[in-house]
Each structure stands twice: as C-alpha cells, then as structure tokens.
Amino acid sequence: MSEDLPHPDRAEIRIEAVLHALADPVRLHYVRELDRIGTGVACGAIELPVTKSTRTHHLRTLREAGVIRMRKEGTARIATIRRDDLDARYPGLLNAVLSAES
C-alpha cells in the first residue's frame, strides 16, 4: 500500500519550522549532502553518525518542516530538497544557509 508520508503544502511551510529543522548539526549536514549530490538520493545513502531510527526521526523533522520531500521507490525512500518551494516562500534563505561556512 503505497501510502505516502505526509508533506506540508508550500503555503503551509512555516519559517520557524524550517529554521528549527536546519538548526540541528545532523540535519544540516544531511541537507548539505543532499544539496551537494544534487539529485535525489536514498535516505540511507548519506552517512550520518546516528542509528537508523534516529536518522528516521531527523528525516521526519526535515520532511514535516517542508525542507525535503520523500518518495518511495522500491524498498528505498528517495529524498530531495524542496528547493522550488523554499525559494518561492523564503527567497535566498536556502542558499544562504547552504553556502555558509561550516
């Protein structure tokens, strides 16, 4: 049953949630890797210093904040940055965060 995970609509994305999602080092690293790779990538393909279940937790935070989109593909879930939505709603924000020095 390809019940997909819920994502907020573009209009529902809240700036506080986006900032909070990006404020965590693990999540920020994940989003930066996603950005560096460019194309969508399986959740597990990006190395993180946490367990699988913690990873799921962080990915849910990013997804529910509207930062990433996840779609099923076989047993994997492919994650992509919601660049269009974020750029439309908060122009310049994503670029500023991603291009910031560590």
Add this chain to the structure above:
Amino acid sequence: MSEDLPHPDRAEIRIEAVLHALADPVRLHYVRELDRIGTGVACGAIELPVTKSTRTHHLRTLREAGVIRMRKEGTARIATIRRDDLDARYPGLLNAVLSAES
C-alpha cells in the same frame, strides 16, 4: 561596574546557533521588531508575551548566538542587530529570514 555581557566574535558565530536562535517565535518576533525600528532600542521597549526573566533568557540566547549586540546605557540595555557581522558571515541569511512572511 560596567562589566559588559559577553558576545561572540564575528568569526565565532556558528550557523547552527543563529538558526536555533531565530527558530523560536518569541525571539524571531523580537528580532523583527528590532529590524523594523531600525535604531537600537532598550530591551524592554519591545513588547513580548513573556515575563521579564523569560525575556532576559531569550535575549541571552540571541546575544550568545551573535544575532544581537547589547550595550549598557544607564539602567537600560540597548539591543541592536549585528547586521554587519551576520551579513559578512552569512550573506543574505538575515534578509531572507526577516523578509519572510509571518
């Protein structure tokens, strides 16, 4: 004794701390008001739906993250946004956050 409160140097400002500081609704509202008013303003001059001590807590978070600078002036403390430092370190970030719709 005019011992001043500690502020991080420009180079010490961390993106995670800035994002975390701005991710709270109370703090974001405060920074937006600071920006709207433009000039430095006494801490207490901006209305917040919290008590004095909670306000102090939030202002410390903003100060320690490097988002605002506070200087003593009589019994008051004047708060200003560290726009120069933030723009230098994370170009576009502050503008993107401040201009975001509620």
Add this chain to the structure above:
DNA sequence: TCAATAGTACGACAACTATCGTAGTTCGAC
C-alpha cells in the same frame, strides 16, 4: 538616603527532543 526603574541570576518545573533498541512493514530477489 530612599524609592523606583531596568535588567540579570538562580532555582524549579514541565515540555520538548535527540538518542537508542527492538519490533514491525514493505518490497525485491532467490
């Protein structure tokens, strides 16, 4: 000197959250 004003410090508490382990689900391959 005394009182009022503006803010900080500290202790307490509830809510949130980052983490983990374990169990469950879904899909593809054999």
Add this chain to the structure above:
DNA sequence: GTCGAACTACGATAGTTGTCGTACTATTGA
C-alpha cells in the same frame, strides 16, 4: 513462499529549553 534490505513505529531515557517566580544589582531621581 522465504529471506534480506530499507525504512518506519513505538517505547524509554537523558539532556535541553522555555517558562515562571523570587531575589539580586545597578543607575537615576526626588
């Protein structure tokens, strides 16, 4: 069908944080 791979869900726990009340400090003014 069965096994493994890739995740998610759930429950527990320790640490963080937003909130408050009270007490304290520093400065101004009467």
